[in-house]
Amino acid sequence: MHASHSRRCAALSAAIAAGMFSDDTPSIMLMDLDQIHATITHIQQDAGYPASTLHTVAVKANPIGKVLQQFRDRGLGAEAASMGELQQALHVGFPPNRIVFDSPAKTRSELRFALSAGVAVNLDNFQELQRTADLLAAEPALMGQQQQQQQQLIGLRINPQVGEGSIAALSTGGAVSKFGFPLQEARAELVAAFKQHPWLNMLHLHVGSQGLELATMLAGVRAVWGLLQEIEAACGAGRVKVLDIGGGLSVDFATDAAPETLFQQQARLLADSIPELFSPNCSVRLVTENGRSLLAKAGCAASTVEYTKWSGGRHIAVAHLGADLCMRACYMPDTWGLRVFVCAADGAQKEGAPGVETVVQDIAGPLCFQGDRLAVGRCMPKAEVGDFVVVADVGAYTLSMYSRYNSRCSPPVYGYRSAAAAAAAAEKPAAAEAQLAAGGGAMQLELLRAGETLQQVLQFWNQL
Ligand SMILES: Cc1ncc(COP(=O)(O)O)c(C=O)c1O
Incomplete structure (x- = not known):
């Protein structure tokens, strides 16, 4: 069991369908709970550590x-x-x-x-x-x-x-x-x-x-x-x-x-x-x-593409995620690679879809410095206004390092499970079996953490 791009896209589609994006919430994080549980099962039962081992999760990671x-x-x-x-x-x-x-x-x-x-x-x-x-x-x-x-x-x-x-x-x-x-x-x-x-x-x-x-x-x-x-x-x-x-x-x-x-x-x-x-x-x-090995690959983040533009012959898409969430990757891009994908307005992946134009482009974040870019000069499906940019592997050391620079609200975080896994977790074996027979079913989302409000941001700067 591992996070795959099709699972990420299915979760994004569910979030779009549920109306989770808006002008007030242009970006969200998504955690693959099935992936987290598969990793836990593995480390506890299958990996081969002594049976008495106490595995802890590093809180700083997430x-x-x-x-x-x-x-x-x-x-x-x-x-x-x-x-x-x-x-x-x-x-x-x-x-x-x-x-x-x-x-x-x-x-x-x-x-x-x-x-x-x-x-x-x-x-x-x-x-x-x-x-x-x-x-x-x-x-x-x-x-x-x-x-x-x-x-x-x-x-x-x-x-x-x-x-x-x-x-x-x-x-x-x-x-x-x-x-x-x-x-x-x-x-x-x-x-x-x-x-x-x-x-x-x-x-x-x-x-x-x-x-x-x-x-x-x-x-x-x-x-x-x-x-x-x-x-x-x-x-x-x-x-x-x-x-x-x-x-x-x-x-x-x-x-x-x-x-x-x-x-x-x-x-x-x-x-x-x-x-x-x-x-x-x-x-x-x-x-x-x-920390990182338990959580990084279970998380992704998605943002609407707010604008696109050209500069120096380069296509540039402006999104609502950047160095605020992906601080290490934006400040030290040569050390920390980021996988960035472009999805259509319904969450479907654009890579390989018929009629999609591929261009060399930058995916820029919303912060006021030039280094705030999730991707630089990358050849990928052309991002259009209303599309989504998806960043993979951000389940650890991202929100916990969230930057206050430019005073932007941190995004909400949703967990997702395939419907079959959710039914199994709720101990509904018949429903789980039916979902599995239907290929796992759509993703079910649950709120893990609400997004920050502007009021909370103001509180941070004005508390006396
Ligand atoms: C003492 C200690 N334990 C555990 C961790 C977690 O490390 P990792 O997320 O690389 O597994 C860290 C990371 O800084 C640490 O300093």
Whole structure:
């Protein structure tokens, strides 16, 4: 099961038919809920991770409550990198024992809140470790609150210093990194910290995101596994309860390839290189924190084409999506490719349709700078006023990075499921069977998040 352009077009057609576009709402986002659920089934059941693995979803990738709920309901946890994300994870209803708090700059009150809420906490540096020790010495009850139900997890984020990926801004495992304890420089102190603080019981790493080779990630996990052995040799077997290997699987932004194989490859490499982790007797639980690989390919965004024009002999279509939603791709187009499609006024794909003219064109966004372009000089079906521009693979790190520049309202987000899958999810087997027999049926849409209003935008700038 994977997001395909025909599924995107079917969802767009359903949205157009339901009257979801207007002058006030010229663009929308669409999340393929069937795709999300297929990915969840895969990572939990088929990919080959140890059965006890806790997979969490990185909230930063897509913090929409109704998106996170899909993961919560299937037993996944949440990784939160700020107080806002932690509060959102709790608000959505993830049980505290399935939440990992990884903020790189936790204040004293945030640390206190996280410990009293009973979420797992990964500490980033020696000062934060000391701060936590002081906090627990002053308020031992903070730990006691959890112990009746389960053990409080407190870990150290290790930078194994194994190298960078192809995108420097997303690489966190180089010799110099703003994240974590540098393993090669601090090894002895790290073992000493576990000896000194009996409440330390977890190790964490996240060596980078998109552009990171699986081999580099694996080298990082192996290095931290070595540290874990050393800690257990010094502090006793069974001391480290959790090995949290972070996220960072790179997705294919060039095709509709399913993300599933990524997880399979990672699980296989882990099993080959650290078979002990897969033994039923292993006392270390694996935790993952993926974001992009769980969500990017399930999302697309669509905008009406407002105007078309010519300049320098180039056809230019002006749409209502640009660097506000696709910030990385517009600011760094050579690093982040975007697949952009042109659909007709009824949502049907124009590519390959009879009589459609193909031209070299730019798809421009609505913002006041020249770099605000989703596509530059691309040969594609000519976009006409009233057509739709569809951007693929925007399910992660788009709305969560939405730019306030030019004060434009962020778009509403709808989830879509094929009618058969929706009937099956609603436990209506007869309806699901009938829909499947009819080829899956049309897409059913549900609102996941309302679009922003102008009033909310004004509130942002004028709150006192
Ligand atoms: C600590 C941590 N965990 C998980 C993630 C999620 O990474 P990805 O979306 O690449 O899977 C990130 C991304 O920045 C991170 O910093």
